Amino acid sequence: MFLVNFTFEKLSLPFLPWLESLRLQSSSMLAEGETSFTLTALHLARMDLHFSETLTLYTNGNVQLAEDIKAALIQSTEAPMYVESRRIVKPMKSLKGSEIIIHFDDGSQKTERFLAHKSNTALKGDLHEQAWS
Numbered sequence: 001m002f003l004v005n006f007t008f009e010k011l012s013l014p015f016l017p018w019l020e021s022l023r024l025q026s027s028s029m030l031a032e033g034e035t036s037f038t039l040t041a042l043h044l045a046r047m048d049l050h051f052s053e054t055l056t057l058y059t060n061g062n063v064q065l066a067e068d069i070k071a072a073l074i075q076s077t078e079a080p081m082y083v084e085s086r087r088i089v090k091p092m093k094s095l096k097g098s099e100i101i102i103h104f105d106d107g108s109q110k111t112e113r114f115l116a117h118k119s120n121t122a123l124k125g126d127l128h129e130q131a132w133s
Contacts, residue, residue: 027052028102030088030117031069032060038068045081048116054080056112058102061087084110091115 027048031041041057048055059066066085073081087105094101094111103109 024052024113026054026056026112027114027116028056028058028112030058030060030115031065032062033118033120035118036062036065038065038072041065041069042072042076044116044118046079049079049081052114054082056082056084056110058088058115059083059085061085061105 029035029041029045029048031045035041035044036059045055045057057066057069059069063085066083069083073079073083086108088102089105090103092101092103093099098113100112100115101109102112102115
């Protein structure tokens with residue numbers, strides 16, 4: 001899982017213990033790809049809550065995932081998490097420091113300080129396909 005902050009580019013969460021001392025007012029997480037499962041998204045979101053007071057989970061148009069996460073949040077202990085199911089058109093760097101402006105398909109936008117996500121990765125080459133004998 002990575003934390004995107006356009007000032008620092010890409011930072012790996014396990015190597016940033018100082019983030020907990022920042023205690024941001026809010027942070028966000030993109031739940032798509034390998035993190036588009038309810039339990040995975042909630043687990044990573046709870047990890048993100050170590051350095052922010054509230055968290056917004058973006059499901060990028062996946063309404064079913066948003067409903068599943070909301071249902072799980074109702075059943076679990078009270079956590080300061082919010083779910084946003086609108087489709088993200090474009091995230092872009094703000095001119096103000098390290099903020100990220102998230103543009104939605106309905107024309108609205110929201111500014112976030114941090115956006116955590118897991119990058120989609122793929123192996124290059126064919127080494128993993130070769131038979132070892």
